[in-house]
Amino acid sequence: MHKQTIQTSTNQYDVYVGPGVLSRMTEYLPDHYHSILVITDSVVYPLYGKALVTELTKSAEVFVSVVPSGEASKSIEQYYQLLTDAIEHQLDRKSLIVALGGGMIGDLAGFAAATYMRGIDFIQVPTTILAHDSSVGGKVAINHPEGKNLIGNFYPPQAVLYDTDTLTSLPASEVRSGYAEVIKHGFIGDASLLDDVLHTDLTQPIEEERLADHLQKGIAIKADIVEADEKEANVRKHLNFGHTLGHAIESELGYGAITHGEAVAIGMQFALLLSEAQSDIDLSSHAFAKWMADNHYPIHVGPLSPERLLQRMKKDKKSENATVQMVLLQEIGHPYVKNIADEQLLGLLEKFIRELDG
Incomplete structure (x- = not known):
């Protein structure tokens, strides 16, 4: 397991890279949370979502929001629905959002976390090679029809947990x-x-x-x-x-x-x-x-x-x-x-x- 720590102006967070991270997710959570919302997409959820939910349920009440796969989901409509989901599940400032997926999910879930109740914790759980870049650095955003990532924020995660076993399923x-x-x-x-x-x-x-x-x-x-x-x-x-x-x-x-x-x-x-x-x-x-x-x-x-x-x-x-x-x-x-x-x-x-x- 490879670990490196990133220092930001508001926090520091660890990036773990290696096999088997998903099966031991609760060991890497940066804090104790009483409720967790897993945000993922329709391709990733059948592959890894259910196993992750089973693991996270050991430590918290877990909810799941699944958006259609693809860059088109980085939209104002999907973002608004995620905020609605968070409200309906009664997430509060002691809750956690988990972004399970590629760069689209990381950006979308991170922007939801950054703006829900003026900001709650989130962690990145990348499942693509591309997300080695997008999951690190704290940029979160959604797209506008006139341009990519025009609506967003700088909002670092509390951790990046990168299970390299998930990369074997990539097209x-x-x-x-x-x-x-x-x-x-x-x-x-x-x-x-x-x-x-x-x-x-x-x-x-x-x-x-x-x-x-x-x-x-x-x-x-x-x-x-x-x-x-x-x-x-x-x-x-x-x-x-x-x-x-x-x-x-x-x-x-x-x-x-x-x-x-x-x-x-x-x-x-x-x-x-x-x-x-x-x-x-x-x-x-x-x-x-x-x-x-x-x-x-x-x-x-x-x-x-x-x-x-x-x-x-x-x-x-x-x-x-x-x-x-x-x-x-x-x-x-x-x-x-x-x-x-x-x-x-x-x-x-x-x-x-x-x-x-x-």
Whole structure:
């Protein structure tokens, strides 16, 4: 079992990564709670929800809310229903919300916890590779039709309990999605991690030790950044490498059309090409494009309007004065933030989309 502690401005919490965590969940609870609401989705609940409820019932009264799987559930309607569920189950400030699932569930359940009675405890119980990133750092949110994660808060969990046994059930698309965030951490913070991931075949089962090593290194990179800049005033923006265009693609295609990580992978490809053009250096963009192709990342995602993507990028919460901010790389492990003028960005997007279309 691997453990690391993350310090925030309001608390510190432990992140446990290893097999068998779900079967011993009560041992890792950070406090005693008389009632617990487990929030999960329709795919995860049949796989792990019932066993978790049985385990948690040893220490508290347990309720369950199940939302439809998929990014579309990160909505105002599902959020409101979860608050209604919490009220009907008479949760109070001594209650706990457990987010059992991937990044969507973590964001949705965390935002419900952050706003119910002005904030009650919650813990993250990730069941996807992608959630190694989203479960750490305290960002919680829901989507708006005009943009991803525009309604949210900074609200750290009380613990992150990551059972790696749950990752064996992931479909190929979720493996791709999760590894986009793993390789992102390599690009912005660890050249050796980047190199190892570029030599990882996602179409085959990944050795348990290698997967755990990738997850722990990714979490450590994010933890260092979050501790230095919890509220995204400066260096935390570096974690958005690939996300400015990735979020715009997700919004434009409709949430759930492709996974978050698949969209971010395309966004990273664009950011790498832009970085290389800015600095005239080799940032492994060709190796990354080959890795994406070899591992069946969706590249041809249908007709995309550069003008509409630009407008969505300008609505991104990281934009300033309606100017798009892009996270670029000076070299591997050295990201920086640059404002890109509309005219320049539009021309680059038009060229990039033409190349995506083949």
